Amino acid sequence: MLYMGLAVAMLFCAAMAIRAKHLLTSVLWLAGVSALLSLIFYLLGAKQIAVIELSVGAGLITVLMVFAISVVGDQPIEARSIIPLPVAIVLIAAAFIMLLILTIPAPAPIPGGEVTSFAEVLWQDRGLDVLVQVLLIFSGVLGVLGVLAHRIQLTRRSAGQSAIKEAGK
Amino acid sequence: MATWLIILVIGVPWLGALIEIIMPRRPTIQHGVAVLFSAAGAICALALLPDAGASDVISLQVGAAFGAFTFRPDGLGVFLAAIATVIGSLAVVFSIDYMKGETHLGRYYALVLLFIGAMAGLVLTNSLLLLFFFWEITALCSYALISFESDNPDAVRGGIKALVMTQIGGVGLMAGALAIYALTGSYQISDFLAGASGLPGSALGLLAFGFLIAAAAKSAQVPFHTWLPGAMEAPTPISALIHAATMVNAGVYLLARFFPAFEAVPGWKTTVMAVGVVTALLGALMAISANDLKRTLAYSTVSQLGYMVYAIGVGGLFASQFHLLSHAVFKALLFLGAGAVIHAAGTRDMREMGGLGRSMPLTRVVFIVGALALAGLPIFNGYFSKDLILESGLTGGPLWAYAVMLFGAGLTAFYSFRMVTLVFYGERHGTGHVHDAGPAMAVALVPLAVGTLSTWLLAGPFGHLLESTLPYHEMHVLALGELVTDVLKGSIVVLPVVLAGLLAWGLHKPLAGLGRAFTWLMRAAAADFGFEWINSAVVNAVGSAAGALRRTQTGLLNWNVAGMVFGLLAILLVLLLRAS
Amino acid sequence: MTLSAPTILLICVLGLLGIGLYGMLITRNLIKLVIALQILVKTALLALVIAGNIIGQINLGQSLAVTVLAADTVVAVIGLALAVQVRQQLGTLDVSDLSTLRE
Numbered sequence: 133m134l135y136m137g138l139a140v141a142m143l144f145c146a147a148m149a150i151r152a153k154h155l156l157t158s159v160l161w162l163a164g165v166s167a168l169l170s171l172i173f174y175l176l177g178a179k180q181i182a183v184i185e186l187s188v189g190a191g192l193i194t195v196l197m198v199f200a201i202s203v204v205g206d207q208p209i210e211a212r213s214i215i216p217l218p219v220a221i222v223l224i225a226a227a228f229i230m231l232l233i234l235t236i237p238a239p240a241p242i243p244g245g246e247v248t249s250f251a252e253v254l255w256q257d258r259g260l261d262v263l264v265q266v267l268l269i270f271s272g273v274l275g276v277l278g279v280l281a282h283r284i285q286l287t288r289r290s291a292g293q294s295a296i297k298e299a300g301k
Numbered sequence: 302m303a304t305w306l307i308i309l310v311i312g313v314p315w316l317g318a319l320i321e322i323i324m325p326r327r328p329t330i331q332h333g334v335a336v337l338f339s340a341a342g343a344i345c346a347l348a349l350l351p352d353a354g355a356s357d358v359i360s361l362q363v364g365a366a367f368g369a370f371t372f373r374p375d376g377l378g379v380f381l382a383a384i385a386t387v388i389g390s391l392a393v394v395f396s397i398d399y400m401k402g403e404t405h406l407g408r409y410y411a412l413v414l415l416f417i418g419a420m421a422g423l424v425l426t427n428s429l430l431l432l433f434f435f436w437e438i439t440a441l442c443s444y445a446l447i448s449f450e451s452d453n454p455d456a457v458r459g460g461i462k463a464l465v466m467t468q469i470g471g472v473g474l475m476a477g478a479l480a481i482y483a484l485t486g487s488y489q490i491s492d493f494l495a496g497a498s499g500l501p502g503s504a505l506g507l508l509a510f511g512f513l514i515a516a517a518a519k520s521a522q523v524p525f526h527t528w529l530p531g532a533m534e535a536p537t538p539i540s541a542l543i544h545a546a547t548m549v550n551a552g553v554y555l556l557a558r559f560f561p562a563f564e565a566v567p568g569w570k571t572t573v574m575a576v577g578v579v580t581a582l583l584g585a586l587m588a589i590s591a592n593d594l595k596r597t598l599a600y601s602t603v604s605q606l607g608y609m610v611y612a613i614g615v616g617g618l619f620a621s622q623f624h625l626l627s628h629a630v631f632k633a634l635l636f637l638g639a640g641a642v643i644h645a646a647g648t649r650d651m652r653e654m655g656g657l658g659r660s661m662p663l664t665r666v667v668f669i670v671g672a673l674a675l676a677g678l679p680i681f682n683g684y685f686s687k688d689l690i691l692e693s694g695l696t697g698g699p700l701w702a703y704a705v706m707l708f709g710a711g712l713t714a715f716y717s718f719r720m721v722t723l724v725f726y727g728e729r730h731g732t733g734h735v736h737d738a739g740p741a742m743a744v745a746l747v748p749l750a751v752g753t754l755s756t757w758l759l760a761g762p763f764g765h766l767l768e769s770t771l772p773y774h775e776m777h778v779l780a781l782g783e784l785v786t787d788v789l790k791g792s793i794v795v796l797p798v799v800l801a802g803l804l805a806w807g808l809h810k811p812l813a814g815l816g817r818a819f820t821w822l823m824r825a826a827a828a829d830f831g832f833e834w835i836n837s838a839v840v841n842a843v844g845s846a847a848g849a850l851r852r853t854q855t856g857l858l859n860w861n862v863a864g865m866v867f868g869l870l871a872i873l874l875v876l877l878l879r880a881s
Numbered sequence: 882m883t884l885s886a887p888t889i890l891l892i893c894v895l896g897l898l899g900i901g902l903y904g905m906l907i908t909r910n911l912i913k914l915v916i917a918l919q920i921l922v923k924t925a926l927l928a929l930v931i932a933g934n935i936i937g938q939i940n941l942g943q944s945l946a947v948t949v950l951a952a953d954t955v956v957a958v959i960g961l962a963l964a965v966q967v968r969q970q971l972g973t974l975d976v977s978d979l980s981t982l983r984e
Contacts, residue, residue: 139893238887272955856980
C-alpha cells in the first residue's frame, strides 16, 4: 500500500545518492529522500516535523551542499574504496539481520489519550532541549567562523597585497 | 571540620599545580607558589590529625555503577597524609636551591604538587575505585618526574621501566577492586573488611595474592625491585619524596589496610614474610656492592621496605607503620643530604668523592644523623622502630627469619657507615670546588634531622590513634614507656649485631682477605641478582605490543567508521544473547 | 505476519541505516561522506517519529526529532566547512590523503 511504495521509493533514492558519480547528482537524490521522508512524516500524523524536514532537509541542506560543491569543485574520485567491498557488505548485512531479529514485528500502536499540542510539548516539557539547541547553533556558528577564519584571512591578505601592489605602481 | 580539611589537603596542592601550569615563567613566582601551596597542604594535613575518626566524612553518591566516593580520615590515612604533605613541602623547599637555573620549573612543580595531592587522596579514601584513581595519578607523576630531563636517554628509560612495572601492579589492583565488587556488591573498603570472612576461600586467596603482587610491584619488593634503582635518574628531591618517603609506601599501606581481610588466607602471611625477608637481605647486599650514592640509598630503601613487609607478615602491624614513619623521615633526610652532596660535587659516584666533610659541615652532620638512624643506633628513631619489628618477628614468626633479619640489620650498619666514610672522610678523590648546602637546602634538612631524633616520642599517641580509628585491625599498641622497655630488652641481642656491622666496616681493610672470598656474591649483587631480566622482558613485551597495535590506528576515516560498525555489532550481539 | 504500517516503516529504517553505513564505509570523497551522514540522521528522525506514533504521543516524538534535526544541521554545516578548508589546504578531497599517521 502507500507506506510500502513510499518506503521503497525512499530506499531507492538513498541508494542512488550513494552510488551517483557526480556530487551534484548525489545532492539531488538526497533532496528526494528528504521530500519522501517529509511525506511519510505527514502520513504518520507528525505534521509540524514534516514541514520542518521539508524546508531544512530538502531546502537548507541542499542549498548548503550545492554552495560547498561550487566552491570545492565536482571531480569524482575514481579510486577503489579503502575497505574491501566484501568486508563492508558482510558488516552491513550482519547489522541488518541482527536488528531485524531484535525489532520486527513492531508493537501495535497504542491508542493515544488526549494529545497535548506540539507547541506545548516542545516549549514546556522539552524546554531544556530548546535551550540546548540554541547553544548548539551558537557554537556551530562559532565553529564555522573558526574553521573558515583562515580562509577569510587569506582573502583579506591577498586583497591587501593586491591593494599594496596597486598603490605601489 | 574534617570534611573541609580533607578537601583542602587534596585540593590545595592540586590548585597549586594548576596555577603553576598557567602562570608566567618567572622562577621566583614559581618557587614561591609551590612552597606556599605545599606548606598549606601540610598544615591542613597536620590539622586533620586530631580529627581522625572511624567513619566516612565525605560520601558522594555517583550512581549504581561506581558506588559512593567516600573519604575516611582514620589513623592509617591521616598519618600517611601528614607524612606525604610535610615531607613534600620540605622537598619543595629543597628544590628551590637544587633546581636553581633549571628550565621547565612550572612543569616540575605542577607534577610535584599533583603528586602530593594524589598521595594524600590515596590514603584517605575508603573507596576502591578512588584508591585506584589516585594510585594511577601517583604512578603518572612518578614517571613524568623521573623522565623530567627528557633529553637524557637514561632518564627516559628509567621512567618507562618504573611506569611499566608499577602499572602491572595497578592493573592487578583494578582487577582486585572489580573482583571485590563482584563478590560483595560494594566498592567500600570498610564493607570488604567487615565481610571478608564470609567470602569463599578460593576467591579470597586469589584476591590476597593478587593484592600482594600489586603491593610488591609498587613497593619494589623482590622480584620487582629493579625499577627503583633505575628511577634514581630523577632529580634528587623527587627521589626523596616519591621513591623514599611516599609512593613506595603505597604498597606497604595497601598490605596494612587489607591485612584483616587476608590474614586468615592460608599461606598468605608466610608468603608476605618470605618476600620481606628475601628483599631485606638482597637489598642490603646490593647496597653494599653499589658505588653510586643514590643507588646505594635506593637499595637501602628496598631493604627497609622489606623490613616493613616482613613486619606485616608476622603480624606486627604497629611495628611496620612505626618503621614506615621513621623510615620516611630519615630516608628523606639521607636523600636530600645526598642531593646536597651531588649538587656540590657534581658526581654521583662515591669513589670520586671523599673528604667532603671538611667543606660541608652541616651536610655531614645531618647525613651522619640519617645514617645512624638507618643503622639503628639508640636515640634515633630507626633504632626504636627496627627493634620493634625484630621483636614482633621473634614472637610472630619463625626463628630462621628472625636470624636473617638480624643479620640484615648488621649489614645495614655496614653499608650505612661505608656510605658516610666514602663520602665525607678520607682523602679527596675528585676535583673542583665544593660548597656547603645552600640556605633553602638547610631549611629542609634541619627539620628532618630534628625529626629523626624525635619522632619515636610520638609512639604512644600514634599507637592510640591507630587503635581507636581502625575497627577491623586488632592492633597491639604500646604506650611510650612500655615501648622503651620492650625495645631495651630486645636490644640486648640486636645492638651487638649492629655494632658488629659497624666494626666490620671499621676494620674492612684488615678484613679485606675475608672480603675477597665473597667477590662472587658482590658481583651478583651488582647485577641485581639477575632480576633485571624480568624488568627488561616486561618492558620489551609492552613495547612490541604497543608497536603491533599501532597498525590499527590507520588515520583513515573509513576504517574508523568500520570500527564504529564493529562496536555496533558487538552491542547488538550482547542484546541478542540477553534476549534469548 | 501482517505487515502493519509501523513494521514496514521499521524495515525501511533498517534499510536506510544499512545504506547510510555502507555509504560511510565505502566513499572516499569527503562531501559524499557528509551526504551519507545525512542519510543516517534521516534514519534516526524516522525512527523517533515512528516510536512517537506507536506510543501514541506523536508530539513527543516530533519534539525529539526537532532537536536531532537542529544538531544535524549544525553538523552538516561544520562538516562542509571543514571539507572546504581541506580542499583549500591540501588540494584534494580524498580521505586517504588526510592521514598523516604514516609508519
